[in-house]
Amino acid sequence: MLEIKNLHASVDGKEILKGVDLTVPAGEIHAIMGPNGSGKSTLSYVLAGRDGYEVTEGSVTFKGQDLLALSPDERAATGVFLAFQYPVEIPGVTGATFLRTAVNAVRRARAEDEWDGIGFVKAARAKLKELGMTDDVLKRAVNVGFSGGEKKRNEMLQMAMLEPSLAVLDETDSGLDIDALKIVAEGVNALRSPERSMLVITHYQRLLDYIVPDVVHVLADGRIIKTGDKNLAHRLEAEGYADVIGEAA
Amino acid sequence: MSATTETIEQVENLAGEGYKHGFVTDIEMDMAPKGLSEDVVRFISAKKNEPEWMLEWRLKAYRLWLTQEMPSWQKLDLPEINYQDSYYYAAPKSQADGPQSLDDVDPELLKTYEKLGIPLREQEFLAGVTNIAVDAVFDSVSVATTFKKKLNEAGVIFCPISEAIQEHPELVQKYLGTVVPYTDNFFATLNCAVFTDGSFVYIPPGVRCPMELSTYFRINALNTGQFERTLIIADEGSYVSYLEGCTAPMRDENQLHAAVVELVALGDAEIKYSTVQNWYPGDENGKGGIFNFVTKRGICKGDRSKISWTQVETGSAATWKYPSCILQGEDSVGEFYSIAITNNYQQADTGTKMIHRGKGSKSRIISKGISAGKAHNTYRGLVRVTPKADKARNYTQCDSLLIGDRCGAHTFPYIESLNRTARVEHEATTSKISEDQLFYCQSRGIGDEEAVALIVNGFCREVLQQLPMEFAVEAQKLVGISLEGSVG
Numbered sequence: 001m002l003e004i005k006n007l008h009a010s011v012d013g014k015e016i017l018k019g020v021d022l023t024v025p026a027g028e029i030h031a032i033m034g035p036n037g038s039g040k041s042t043l044s045y046v047l048a049g050r051d052g053y054e055v056t057e058g059s060v061t062f063k064g065q066d067l068l069a070l071s072p073d074e075r076a077a078t079g080v081f082l083a084f085q086y087p088v089e090i091p092g093v094t095g096a097t098f099l100r101t102a103v104n105a106v107r108r109a110r111a112e113d114e115w116d117g118i119g120f121v122k123a124a125r126a127k128l129k130e131l132g133m134t135d136d137v138l139k140r141a142v143n144v145g146f147s148g149g150e151k152k153r154n155e156m157l158q159m160a161m162l163e164p165s166l167a168v169l170d171e172t173d174s175g176l177d178i179d180a181l182k183i184v185a186e187g188v189n190a191l192r193s194p195e196r197s198m199l200v201i202t203h204y205q206r207l208l209d210y211i212v213p214d215v216v217h218v219l220a221d222g223r224i225i226k227t228g229d230k231n232l233a234h235r236l237e238a239e240g241y242a243d244v245i246g247e248a249a
Numbered sequence: 250m251s252a253t254t255e256t257i258e259q260v261e262n263l264a265g266e267g268y269k270h271g272f273v274t275d276i277e278m279d280m281a282p283k284g285l286s287e288d289v290v291r292f293i294s295a296k297k298n299e300p301e302w303m304l305e306w307r308l309k310a311y312r313l314w315l316t317q318e319m320p321s322w323q324k325l326d327l328p329e330i331n332y333q334d335s336y337y338y339a340a341p342k343s344q345a346d347g348p349q350s351l352d353d354v355d356p357e358l359l360k361t362y363e364k365l366g367i368p369l370r371e372q373e374f375l376a377g378v379t380n381i382a383v384d385a386v387f388d389s390v391s392v393a394t395t396f397k398k399k400l401n402e403a404g405v406i407f408c409p410i411s412e413a414i415q416e417h418p419e420l421v422q423k424y425l426g427t428v429v430p431y432t433d434n435f436f437a438t439l440n441c442a443v444f445t446d447g448s449f450v451y452i453p454p455g456v457r458c459p460m461e462l463s464t465y466f467r468i469n470a471l472n473t474g475q476f477e478r479t480l481i482i483a484d485e486g487s488y489v490s491y492l493e494g495c496t497a498p499m500r501d502e503n504q505l506h507a508a509v510v511e512l513v514a515l516g517d518a519e520i521k522y523s524t525v526q527n528w529y530p531g532d533e534n535g536k537g538g539i540f541n542f543v544t545k546r547g548i549c550k551g552d553r554s555k556i557s558w559t560q561v562e563t564g565s566a567a568t569w570k571y572p573s574c575i576l577q578g579e580d581s582v583g584e585f586y587s588i589a590i591t592n593n594y595q596q597a598d599t600g601t602k603m604i605h606r607g608k609g610s611k612s613r614i615i616s617k618g619i620s621a622g623k624a625h626n627t628y629r630g631l632v633r634v635t636p637k638a639d640k641a642r643n644y645t646q647c648d649s650l651l652i653g654d655r656c657g658a659h660t661f662p663y664i665e666s667l668n669r670t671a672r673v674e675h676e677a678t679t680s681k682i683s684e685d686q687l688f689y690c691q692s693r694g695i696g697d698e699e700a701v702a703l704i705v706n707g708f709c710r711e712v713l714q715q716l717p718m719e720f721a722v723e724a725q726k727l728v729g730i731s732l733e734g735s736v737g
Binding site for chain 1: 314412634683684685688690691692693695696697699703704706707708709710711
């Protein structure tokens with residue numbers, strides 16, 4: 001599904017990713033853990049194609065295509081979804097308008113029929129139900145005045161509507177209390193499927209109690225220095241990053 | 250290069266191509282001699298077969314105009330305008346006697362309006378869901394007015410103003426020039442002298458106009474100015490919603506449009522006036538386009554009367570326009586909702602005046618200015634509370650959005666309060682479309698141009714909501730198209 005080879009990336013001329021190698025097969029959930037400043041968010045932005053994140057070396061292949069050659073919206077159409085650490089407010093644009101514009105843009109790019117108003121509302125209601133959300137989120141302006149938990153759940157709704165084959169969750173747990181965290185994790189688990197891969201980026205192990213990963217990677221100083229199963233996350237929690245990083249070095 | 254910069258450039262590159270109404274209709278025209286003189290004023294009046302009082306009024310205005318100078322306080326950089334270089338009357342020959350019915354309208358003209366998306370055949374309306382009567386003004390004359398019969402049954406008069414001068418002279422004489430006198434300003438005075446057509450509306454007491462009324466203005470002929478005059482009177486306790494749309498062909502020369510609109514709302518009456526202005530804005534280098542110098546004013550004459558202006562200004566090379574309300578009646582209400590979009594080299598100096606004279610009068614101003622390319626967008630507004638207007642209230646909100654770093658947004662609010670019990674509020678913001686917002690939309694599959702349109706439409710939402718349904722959809726698309734050449 002996703003194959004990252006020797007990926008180097010810079011921001012403002014400073015190298016942040018220094019040779020990341022990572023393969024995520026279809027249907028698997030991989031966690032990327034690492035201390036602050038290790039390059040976790042940079043990796044997610046590079047995958048989504050954010051401007052200002054310059055790839056200097058290496059390759060990213062997604063479903064057999066060169067992902068790096070595509071614009072952010074083309075990547076979304078191919079099936080990449082980034083759940084933001086800090087979802088952005090768009091004043092005056094209702095959730096319904098935003099979602100319908102997004103879904104139809106993606107459907108158009110995939111040469112599928114666009115949804116009319118009724119088709120869209122039906123589909124959105126079904127997803128809201130699955131996620132245990134009310135349609136309030138469709139009427140309000142996107143993320144404006146949302147609590148941290150509401151913002152993250154809104155990301156889950158967008159993910160459910162866009163049906164990506166690769167979801168990158170960037171510190172989805174940040175700013176959430178434990179109840180909100182559980183709700184978001186349920187949302188993610190509801191979207192698990194054999195066709196969908198996920199890359200869960202997090203600083204803390206606690207999210208992984210609710211979203212159980214198949215593989216855990218440790219990112220430090222722009223490289224993946226260790227890979228293991230879910231027990232690696234527990235070890236990091238117990239022993240701290242310093243020990244694990246020191247051991248790998 | 251950042252994504253935003255790229256988007257802005259793409260959007261800018263599209264300018265000109267984005268204007269969908271730039272075609273020319275090939276039709277034989279009856280023109281006045283080029284230039285402006287007393288003879289031309291007499292020519293126009295004679296063409297319209299006007300009574301003596303009308304001609305006298307025009308001549309008074311013309312003589313005054315000769316002594317006036319073009320205002321210079323606006324923040325518009327304009328070339329010298331040669332008023333002798335224009336035609337002041339241009340009418341399709343086939344319409345020489347005026348249309349008797351829709352069957353008489355030149356098929357070429359019907360085709361033009363069809364192409365513009367304005368169906369003039371009533372059966373086309375009946376087939377759809379639209380419920381709008383249209384007066385179509387082509388250069389200097391009205392070529393068709395639909396649904397006259399249905400409106401007549403309700404007692405509503407909706408006709409070209411030239412017809413109203415013939416058929417309802419008592420109403421025209423009573424109200425014409427009472428809100429915008431012929432002495433008002435340079436462009437209004439010019440309009441009084443040479444206005445050729447426009448719409449006239451009278452809603453009798455207690456009548457709620459059964460359908461939306463609309464006038465569609467089209468400039469077609471080369472080197473021709475359009476000077477239309479609209480007069481709307483809502484008698485006691487009546488209601489009317491009126492829409493106005495405008496387009497013009499793409500030409501290298503600037504063309505002048507100097508209209509006057511007067512609204513009169515008597516006691517408990519309400520007038521809702523909406524404009525979607527999409528005159529040709531000129532090309533991406535600032536060549537050509539319409540100079541839109543318009544005087545629009547309404548008077549809330551009676552107690553509890555209300556006038557609401559909503560405008561979406563996306564076209565024109567230069568716009569000079571301040572739809573205003575004189576709030577004379579007690580507890581009368583004035584509203585102004587505006588979206589002004591400028592791109593490339595477009596310039597807009599627009600806003601409103603709210604003159605509070607009546608006790609307890611209220612006004613609300615919501616202005617959204619969007620500037621892209623090398624455009625300049627100015628909000629200029631006056632809120633004046635006279636000594637007698639006890640407990641008058643005003644709320645003003647002016648938001649500016651900048652796209653790119655070569656455009657400008659300017660705000661000139663004037664507040665004059667001469668009454669201690671008045672309350673006047675003013676809020677203003679200036680913002681830019683952020684990279685974060687653009688990237689967020691793009692990461693959801695929305696292309697950069699569509700993202701900009703989405704964000705700008707969100708920025709304008711409060712104003713778009715004020716438009717009647719059919720117009721709101723149109724206006725949203727227009728925001729997108731004018732931002733193709735700019736942002737949205």
